[in-house]
Amino acid sequence: MSPEIQRQQVDADLEPVEATPSTADNHQKPTAPVIPRPLMCVGDVAVRLNTSVTAVWRLxxxxPDFPQPIKIGGSTRWDPAEIDCYVDVCKARRPNGR
Known part of the structure; x- marks a missing residue:
């Protein structure tokens, strides 16, 4: 197959597809797009937990309940949702769940 025919075939495969609205429930309210929160560095985690950077590394x-970080290249980051869940676990550990 010649490179020109391959390029045309790839271009045809990448053409946008039009989305058709669902007719099952046209009365749905549009939902706001979900915007993911950015990952947190160790300093951000320390601020969120009101502790020191050294304490975050100790945790x-x-x-074992503390979330393990995500390594991206040479950077270490945490998912904010996992940190929030960790705080909830710590709350549940308290006497009387307070």
Whole structure:
């Protein structure tokens, strides 16, 4: 197959497809787009937990409930939702769940 025919075939495969609205429920309210929160660096996690950066590293190494970070290249980041869940776990550990 010649490169020109391959290019035409790839271009045809990449053509946008028109979305058709669902007719099952036209009375649905449009939902706001979900915007993911950016990942947190160790300093952000320390601020969120009102603790020191050193304490965050200790939690990572010693607390099995603490979320493990995501490594991206040479950077270490945490998912904010996982940090929020960790805070909820800590609340549940308290006496009387308070």
């Amino acid at each position: 990572k190494n010693n607390d």
